[in-house]
Amino acid sequence: MRALVRQAMEEGALGIGSSLIYAPAFYADTDELVARVSGVLDGGASALQYRNKTADAALTEARFKAAWARADVTLRASRFGR
Numbered sequence: 001m002r003a004l005v006r007q008a009m010e011e012g013a014l015g016i017g018s019s020l021i022y023a024p025a026f027y028a029d030t031d032e033l034v035a036r037v038s039g040v041l042d043g044g045a046s047a048l049q050y051r052n053k054t055a056d057a058a059l060t061e062a063r064f065k066a067a068w069a070r071a072d073v074t075l076r077a078s079r080f081g082r
Contacts, residue, residue, distance in 0.1 A: 005039030015045040033067035
């Protein structure tokens with residue numbers, strides 16, 4: 001996954017987007033989230049999108065923040081819904 005993200009960025013991608021509210025993404029553990037974004041090159045960003053539909057929205061945000069801190073990648077988060 002890391003190599004695919006890096007290749008896409010070398011070809012012009014600005015970063016990678018993620019969400020934990022759709023299958024199979026909500027099965028991902030923190031290590032998988034770190035691997036997913038660790039290929040983002042300097043100057044790139046990772047965008048997180050989630051909807052505040054569940055009681056664990058704060059936990060979702062905390063998981064992403066922890067993963068992105070470990071990967072040392074800029075995180076841009078947006079929340080939609082109530």
